[in-house]
Amino acid sequence: MSTTETSVPPARKLRRRRFGDNVGFLLLAVPLALFVLFILYMFFYLFRNGLGVINWQFLTQAPTKGMTEGGIWPCIVGTVLVTFVSLVFSVPVGICAAVYLSEYAPANFLTRAIRSAIRSLAGIPSIVYGLFGVALFVTGLKFGLSVLSSGLTLGLMNLPWIIATAEEAINAIPGSFREGAMALGATKWEAIRHNVLPYAFPGILTGVLLAVARTMGETAPILFTGVTYYTRTIPTSLSQKFMALPYHLFTLATQHDQISTVRPIAFGTALVLLVIVLAFDAVAFVIRLRVAGANKWQV
Amino acid sequence: MPESKITVEKLNLWFGENHVLKDVSFSIPPNAVTAIMGPSGCGKSTLLRTVNRMNDLILGTRVTGDIRIDGQSIFADTTDVIDLRKRVGMVFQKPNPFPKSILENVAFGPRIHRMGNHADIQQRVEQALRHANLWDEVKDRLHDNAFSLSGGQQQRLCTARCLSVEPEIVLLDEPASALDPHSTARLEELIRQLKQDYTVVIVTHNMQQAARVSDWCAFLMLGELVEFGRTENIFTKPKDRRTEDFLTGKFG
Ligand SMILES: Nc1ncnc2c1ncn2[C@@H]1O[C@H](COP(=O)(O)OP(=O)(O)O)[C@@H](O)[C@H]1O
Ligand SMILES: [Mg+2]
Numbered sequence: 001m002s003t004t005e006t007s008v009p010p011a012r013k014l015r016r017r018r019f020g021d022n023v024g025f026l027l028l029a030v031p032l033a034l035f036v037l038f039i040l041y042m043f044f045y046l047f048r049n050g051l052g053v054i055n056w057q058f059l060t061q062a063p064t065k066g067m068t069e070g071g072i073w074p075c076i077v078g079t080v081l082v083t084f085v086s087l088v089f090s091v092p093v094g095i096c097a098a099v100y101l102s103e104y105a106p107a108n109f110l111t112r113a114i115r116s117a118i119r120s121l122a123g124i125p126s127i128v129y130g131l132f133g134v135a136l137f138v139t140g141l142k143f144g145l146s147v148l149s150s151g152l153t154l155g156l157m158n159l160p161w162i163i164a165t166a167e168e169a170i171n172a173i174p175g176s177f178r179e180g181a182m183a184l185g186a187t188k189w190e191a192i193r194h195n196v197l198p199y200a201f202p203g204i205l206t207g208v209l210l211a212v213a214r215t216m217g218e219t220a221p222i223l224f225t226g227v228t229y230y231t232r233t234i235p236t237s238l239s240q241k242f243m244a245l246p247y248h249l250f251t252l253a254t255q256h257d258q259i260s261t262v263r264p265i266a267f268g269t270a271l272v273l274l275v276i277v278l279a280f281d282a283v284a285f286v287i288r289l290r291v292a293g294a295n296k297w298q299v
Numbered sequence: 300m301p302e303s304k305i306t307v308e309k310l311n312l313w314f315g316e317n318h319v320l321k322d323v324s325f326s327i328p329p330n331a332v333t334a335i336m337g338p339s340g341c342g343k344s345t346l347l348r349t350v351n352r353m354n355d356l357i358l359g360t361r362v363t364g365d366i367r368i369d370g371q372s373i374f375a376d377t378t379d380v381i382d383l384r385k386r387v388g389m390v391f392q393k394p395n396p397f398p399k400s401i402l403e404n405v406a407f408g409p410r411i412h413r414m415g416n417h418a419d420i421q422q423r424v425e426q427a428l429r430h431a432n433l434w435d436e437v438k439d440r441l442h443d444n445a446f447s448l449s450g451g452q453q454q455r456l457c458t459a460r461c462l463s464v465e466p467e468i469v470l471l472d473e474p475a476s477a478l479d480p481h482s483t484a485r486l487e488e489l490i491r492q493l494k495q496d497y498t499v500v501i502v503t504h505n506m507q508q509a510a511r512v513s514d515w516c517a518f519l520m521l522g523e524l525v526e527f528g529r530t531e532n533i534f535t536k537p538k539d540r541r542t543e544d545f546l547t548g549k550f551g
Binding site: 179180181182183186194195199 | 351353356358381382383384385388389391393395396397398407408411412457460461463464
């Protein structure tokens with residue numbers, strides 16, 4: 001113990017530490033409070049400006065009169081459709097890749113390199129995926145500007161995220177389940193199929209739902225691959241162009257010639273998009289809470 | 300030397316650079332309880348896990364020598380690991396039930412091995428649970444989650460799960476180390492019963508336990524087999540100085 005430390009009376013030392021503790025608390029709590037206030041204000045603002053236009057017609061009709069009236073039905077359908085196509089691609093591929101990486105891939109340099117490449121791919125800006133989608137799906141594979149091209153581009157964007165979260169969910173399952181099954185004479189695949197994947201499922205689903213939420217709000221990947229400014233009809237095949245909520249919002253907010261007239265519609269669109277995205281986030285959150293409560297092995 | 304169910308011959312095992320088992324040779328007789336004793340880290344679990352080739356799952360494992368069950372090498376190309384593990388059941392140190400119902404835990408093995416139809420499997424489940432002295436405690440709650448059982452019950456459930464596929468050999472790796480004295484006593488009673496139908500090998504670092512349950516006893520130290528013989532002989536007149544030191548508590 002140094003002499004300077006012992007020379008400070010204990011009571012003062014304690015007070016000093018308390019003070020430091022309080023400063024630390026303020027430093028951490030104030031930014032958080034500001035952040036929460038900001039988010040709440042944003043919600044309030046969106047609801048105040050957007051709630052007025054939302055009614056049954058708004059949700060079920062196509063835009064009319066140069067998008068100054070009518071609803072956003074084609075946008076809702078388009079967004080749901082591309083999201084669905086993206087999942088049909090990314091979920092099976094992502095889960096298979098995750099199972100391979102966590103259970104079968106040899107523990108060597110190549111595997112580690114692939115794993116970290118996947119982590120980096122998850123961080124690449126979505127516009128880059130958009131351009132890549134043009135090159136690969138629109139022109140390369142000649143899928144044209146279509147639901148299919150956009151869906152696959154979004155799927156590609158989601159894939160690293162789905163692989164990473166699924167692998168994490170699989171790794172969270174205790175090795176003893178696998179070992180117990182294999183000691184009974186289960187093959188590796190039987191052990192994974194019956195004693196790993198079912199328990200990893202909620203975690204995988206959470207990752208997928210968060211991916212859905214992100215996919216629905218993305219504009220850049222669909223921008224050059226299939227989304228269109230305006231169409232009265234909803235797509236009936238994967239080779240058609242489509243409208244989508246985030247792009248519609250962008251159009252109304254910045255590209256329209258009567259921006260102030262359509263402003264309420266823009267807010268309404270934003271609100272619908274926000275509610276859909278938050279609904280998926282909320283479901284993911286609830287699953288996570290329930291699983292955390294139910295997983296008796298995680299003690 | 301007794302009649303032999305499992306013959307271990309000049310067994311050496313390495314985990315990477317770590318030479319864990321050194322020239323281990325002995326014979327495990329059928330329908331008896333054989334205990335493997337020794338200080339922590341001497342390779343008891345490793346030896347046990349070699350018998351059903353669970354060490355195959357650990358990267359960088361290398362084995363020389365041989366283990367024969369009924370004269371057949373477990374490392375031979377003609378030996379199917381899946382079949383081997385069905386014949387050689389294992390109960391782990393920490394109870395590791397699956398997070399399924401009690402019924403599903405025991406039915407898992409018979410199902411993957413397709414041992415009969417639904418009714419046959421129910422029959423097997425009951426039989427295995429009876430065999431593991433657990434039936435009376437769980438017969439009214441077969442659909443409850445296995446995690447709702449006490450530690451001792453979970454360990455007997457794991458034993459039932461192991462018996463459900465009709466193994467010939469049962470390996471137990473310190474099965475009582477996580478249990479209270481009462482549960483331990485019940486488990487030891489079960490182990491003594493098991494030898495009527497099975498060849499039982501139990502790993503323990505608890506010598507009183509080895510004395511209570513085993514007929515034969517192997518003493519392992521730093522990966523070497525120091526002594527093997529009848530339990531009463533090992534405990535009353537050990538031949539090796541190191542065995543004596545261990546039994547008198549000089550280390551362990
Ligand atoms: N999975 C493993 N990978 C590498 N080394 C291991 C592994 N398991 C055990 N060992 C090593 O093998 C030796 C024997 O371990 P173990 O058989 O578990 O001992 P015991 O069961 O007698 O306590 C120890 O040195 C331990 O570090
Ligand atoms: Mg051990």
